[in-house]
Amino acid sequence: MPFDYHSLLDIAFRSSCVYIFMVISFRIFGKRELSQLSITDLSLVVLISNAVQNAMVGENTTLIGGLTAGIVLFALNMLVGYLMFRFKPVRNIIQSEPVTLIYNGKVLQKNLRSVLLSEDELQAAIREHGVAAFKEVSLCILEVDGNISVISGNDDSLRRTQYKRKRHQKSLQDI
Numbered sequence: 001m002p003f004d005y006h007s008l009l010d011i012a013f014r015s016s017c018v019y020i021f022m023v024i025s026f027r028i029f030g031k032r033e034l035s036q037l038s039i040t041d042l043s044l045v046v047l048i049s050n051a052v053q054n055a056m057v058g059e060n061t062t063l064i065g066g067l068t069a070g071i072v073l074f075a076l077n078m079l080v081g082y083l084m085f086r087f088k089p090v091r092n093i094i095q096s097e098p099v100t101l102i103y104n105g106k107v108l109q110k111n112l113r114s115v116l117l118s119e120d121e122l123q124a125a126i127r128e129h130g131v132a133a134f135k136e137v138s139l140c141i142l143e144v145d146g147n148i149s150v151i152s153g154n155d156d157s158l159r160r161t162q163y164k165r166k167r168h169q170k171s172l173q174d175i
Contacts, residue, residue, distance in 0.1 A: 007065070008065070008068045010058065010060075011056065011057055011058070011072070012072045014069075015056045015068075015072040015073055016076060017055075018052045019072075019073055022048070022052070027094060027096070057069050097144070098141045098144055099111050100141050101140045101142055101148070102122070104138060106134070107119065107122065125148040126148075131152045136152050137150060137151070137153070
């Protein structure tokens, strides 16, 4: 059976289109999807990967076809990472800006709504930083990578942890 380079070029083109689609989709739907995966978010990622698989490789289910798609995706990811590092306009297009959530103890409701974060989720995030109340927070920022940074009024250092949304979790009082 002769080797079909046209098929591999087709896979490379399709994979590139799917990669660009996914980058644009994550940019549109926000940085919240990056580090705060709930069960529904994880389900979406798994289902999307299954849904776009055929769009990338078409009828070619060979090992070389799958490897071609993988190589193209890794190469595009490296290229986009380099372009973001090298050119600020590219970085601004692909990444959003950090969003201030609390300033001098006051929750910025408009910003919370813009990133679709509830006060309960914000409260959980600041508790993970060892801060009990909003009024104790000097500055709280949703970073471009989806992490929440908190600077408390009595702490000069910046403590960052990955805040993961926890839905439908019983509190200790309910157990």
